[in-house]
Amino acid sequence: MAANIAEGFVKRGVADKLRFLNIAQGSLEESRYYLILACDLGIADLSEAEQLVDECSRMIEAASQTLRHSAV
Numbered sequence: 001m002a003a004n005i006a007e008g009f010v011k012r013g014v015a016d017k018l019r020f021l022n023i024a025q026g027s028l029e030e031s032r033y034y035l036i037l038a039c040d041l042g043i044a045d046l047s048e049a050e051q052l053v054d055e056c057s058r059m060i061e062a063a064s065q066t067l068r069h070s071a072v
Contacts, residue, residue, distance in 0.1 A: 001027040
């Protein structure tokens, strides 16, 4: 996820930056799935991790919204 954001950061166009943020959001949701699976298997406690995933999701969405509005 962080690598996607870093890669998108150096792109020149807004559309490219948004695409990489979208990929990062997808990677984050994939990570959320694995956390839920680990919880279901009794391997991990999800409470704190879920809060962090939610916070990351909000930050990615905020960055995406900012880019969309700057492109107008």
